[in-house]
Amino acid sequence: MIAQRRSIPMLAAALLLAALGPRAWAAEPLVVSTWGGNWKDTIERVVAKPFTQKTGIPVEFEVGGTLDRLAKARVAKGQPLVDITLTTSHVGRLYISDGLFQKLDMAKLPNARALHKEALRSDAHIGVWAYVYTIVYRTDQVKDEIARWADLWEAKYARKIGMPDFDPSHIITVSALLEGGNERDWQKGQERLKRLKPNIAAFFSTDAQSQDLMKTGEAPIQVMLSVNGFHLQEQGLPVKLVTPKDVGGIVGIDTMAVMTGTKKAEAAYQFINLALSQEIQEQLVQGLKAGPFHTKATVPAKLRGQPGIFTTPQEWKERGYIMDDEVRARTLPAWKEWFNATIVAK
Amino acid sequence: MAGRAAEALRAWGAAGPEEGRGMPVPAVCLAPALLVMAVFALALGALLRYSLFEFIPGSLRTGGITARNFRQLAAPQYLRAIWDTILLSLATTILTLLASYPVAYALARGRRGGLRSLLLVLTLAPFFTGAIVRTYAWILVLGNSGFLNTLLVRAGLRETPYQMLFTPQGVLVGLVHFSMPVMVLILGAGISHIDPTVERAAASLGANPIRTFLRVTLPLSLPGVISACVVVFAWTFSAFPTPELLGGGRVKMIANVVKDLALDSFNWPGGAAFAALALGTTFALVAGFARLIQRLQPAGHR
Numbered sequence: 143m144i145a146q147r148r149s150i151p152m153l154a155a156a157l158l159l160a161a162l163g164p165r166a167w168a169a170e171p172l173v174v175s176t177w178g179g180n181w182k183d184t185i186e187r188v189v190a191k192p193f194t195q196k197t198g199i200p201v202e203f204e205v206g207g208t209l210d211r212l213a214k215a216r217v218a219k220g221q222p223l224v225d226i227t228l229t230t231s232h233v234g235r236l237y238i239s240d241g242l243f244q245k246l247d248m249a250k251l252p253n254a255r256a257l258h259k260e261a262l263r264s265d266a267h268i269g270v271w272a273y274v275y276t277i278v279y280r281t282d283q284v285k286d287e288i289a290r291w292a293d294l295w296e297a298k299y300a301r302k303i304g305m306p307d308f309d310p311s312h313i314i315t316v317s318a319l320l321e322g323g324n325e326r327d328w329q330k331g332q333e334r335l336k337r338l339k340p341n342i343a344a345f346f347s348t349d350a351q352s353q354d355l356m357k358t359g360e361a362p363i364q365v366m367l368s369v370n371g372f373h374l375q376e377q378g379l380p381v382k383l384v385t386p387k388d389v390g391g392i393v394g395i396d397t398m399a400v401m402t403g404t405k406k407a408e409a410a411y412q413f414i415n416l417a418l419s420q421e422i423q424e425q426l427v428q429g430l431k432a433g434p435f436h437t438k439a440t441v442p443a444k445l446r447g448q449p450g451i452f453t454t455p456q457e458w459k460e461r462g463y464i465m466d467d468e469v470r471a472r473t474l475p476a477w478k479e480w481f482n483a484t485i486v487a488k
Numbered sequence: 489m490a491g492r493a494a495e496a497l498r499a500w501g502a503a504g505p506e507e508g509r510g511m512p513v514p515a516v517c518l519a520p521a522l523l524v525m526a527v528f529a530l531a532l533g534a535l536l537r538y539s540l541f542e543f544i545p546g547s548l549r550t551g552g553i554t555a556r557n558f559r560q561l562a563a564p565q566y567l568r569a570i571w572d573t574i575l576l577s578l579a580t581t582i583l584t585l586l587a588s589y590p591v592a593y594a595l596a597r598g599r600r601g602g603l604r605s606l607l608l609v610l611t612l613a614p615f616f617t618g619a620i621v622r623t624y625a626w627i628l629v630l631g632n633s634g635f636l637n638t639l640l641v642r643a644g645l646r647e648t649p650y651q652m653l654f655t656p657q658g659v660l661v662g663l664v665h666f667s668m669p670v671m672v673l674i675l676g677a678g679i680s681h682i683d684p685t686v687e688r689a690a691a692s693l694g695a696n697p698i699r700t701f702l703r704v705t706l707p708l709s710l711p712g713v714i715s716a717c718v719v720v721f722a723w724t725f726s727a728f729p730t731p732e733l734l735g736g737g738r739v740k741m742i743a744n745v746v747k748d749l750a751l752d753s754f755n756w757p758g759g760a761a762f763a764a765l766a767l768g769t770t771f772a773l774v775a776g777f778a779r780l781i782q783r784l785q786p787a788g789h790r
Contacts, residue, residue, distance in 0.1 A: 147661070167585055172762075173536065207693055207751075212548075212754075216548055236546070236754060237545040237548075239546065239548055239549065240548035242545070242548075267743045280655075281716070301651075307737040307748075308748075309752065330545060343654070344653075344738070345736055345737025345738065347732060347737065353623075354627065358634070359631075359632065359633045360627075360631055360633075360653060360736075411498065471546045471754075472545045472546030473545070473546075474752075474754070475543075475545050475753035475755050475758075476545065478748065479563075479753070482565055482740075482748065483563065483564070483565040486738060487565055487568065
């Protein structure tokens with residue numbers, strides 16, 4: 143009798159497992175390292191869910207800041223805790239410098255053939271979406287239209303501007319470009335940038351801080367991530383995103399890469415290939431308000447022509463400026479040191 | 489070493505001021521503490537080791553052994569961060585002491601149980617909100633369109649908002665608020681250990697309440713004051729979220745600079761060097777601070 147009682151639940155469990163099929167319980171999850179908040183939610187909804195439906199492989203996420211995750215990856219070198227990493231294109235260079243990303247086998251990424259050339263950042267990481275750092279301002283607090291980067295230097299904007307201090311590369315490059323230089327000879331823009339000091343109200347270290355400064359009006363003009371600007375608009379804040387007429391927005395590209403030493407490389411390639419497909423790229427544009435890389439991706443009408451949304455080679459060329467990833471990764475420490483000593487310090 | 493420490497503890501117990509207070513401590517009881525200390529020592533050793541590696545910009549790899557990371561810390565911006573940290577920590581300690589002593593006194597000596605309970609709840613409440621929430625609350629209070637400035641402008645006391653956020657003063661307000669619960673609890677414990685009959689004896693000899701407080705309670709509470717000051721000073725010295733959020737990048741304390749170097753500039757050896765320097769500075773200052781205050785104590789408390 144007892145044996146019979148035991149055998150019933152065991153039989154039920156066996157039947158349940160058989161019904162679910164082998165993939166549901168045998169597959170090990172694919173682990174994706176990404177940023178938290180809307181980034182993770184969108185990737186989970188737009189990429190991970192169809193990926194699991196298609197392959198039966200569940201997806202788990204490890205979330206964190208760009209550099210926290212880099213530090214973790216470095217500590218786990220050789221036996222990575224994650225299989226795919228999403229990171230910015232220039233920080234991707236740091237991963238590559240330490241051999242943390244494996245060289246991509248492009249034959250396993252057929253969807254990459256239909257991407258704008260700007261997506262191909264190196265032989266180890268590939269762009270999945272783009273955005274810009276540009277001027278975003280509160281239209282209820284700033285009466286005159288801001289149309290150019292050079293406008294930020296006007297005296298009427300004293301103590302109105304906010305900008306990131308964790309990465310000053312955007313404003314340093316803009317200053318250099320306005321003085322006829324670029325990120326390589328950034329020193330050309332130093333004097334100009336010094337003249338911007340009286341107009342700076344605050345520096346921020348995180349996207350959340352940036353948005354708070356905009357909401358509270360502490361810094362109603364900002365050098366801001368376009369994605370965050372769209373997010374504020376959705377929340378009903380009267381902000382305008384500018385496509386500067388003198389120098390385009392400074393382009394940021396988020397990339398995906400397969401970790402060296404992963405045992406799930408095949409699944410990782412499938413995941414990345416799916417993320418690069420036309421359909422998923424279109425959904426990513428809607429979810430993140432970031433620009434697609436797929437040349438055939440359709441962009442919603444209200445986003446067409448907006449900062450960071452590039453759909454043609456001409457738009458890529460004219461409306462954005464892409465820094466050299468390697469120069470940026472190599473020079474950022476020097477930029478930070480100079481910026482902190484000269485611009486942040488009183 | 490454990491044996492020696494146990495011996496010293498036993499000797500302290502035997503020579504303790506109160507009869508029967510000395511308890512023999514078996515050496516094995518010290519093992520967990522020694523283990524924890526060994527782990528901390530190893531972590532500090534790793535930090536020091538990393539601070540001696542050469543930083544290669546644009547790469548996660550490090551070069552050979554160098555003293556360059558420490559030499560670079562002589563730059564004015566880093567010295568300024570250390571100096572600002574010392575000043576802010578000192579100011580925070582003093583202001584927190586002044587603000588906390590009356591609260592701690594009321595907690596320890598208050599006659600109305602309800603009031604004491606309320607004070608205790610109000611003191612402990614900030615612990616449950618977390619540093620980030622508390623700091624964000626100050627942004628809403630101190631901001632240009634925040635509570636205080638709105639009040640000042642509406643009352644006609646100011647035409648334009650008074651800049652409180654992103655200034656050392658704004659950071660100081662946040663640090664004092666952040667440190668008060670700790671200071672109150674340590675001071676409260678110190679004051680409650682003072683024998684009330686001593687204060688009653690002073691009163692019976694004709695001393696008024698103010699004189700009793702100044703000549704009896706305050707001197708006897710000095711050990712608690714010293715402990716609380718040392719804890720708050722060291723605690724403020726390593727503050728991160730308050731200067732990060734209320735300083736708006738303009739007020740940087742040591743922890744913020746370490747983060748700048750290690751996380752924003754990818755310069756981990758530089759961050760390790762600055763952290764090591766900061767740690768040394770903290771030890772030296774806290775030791776000096778404790779020694780100085782010990783000298784100021786009445787002979788009976790040495």
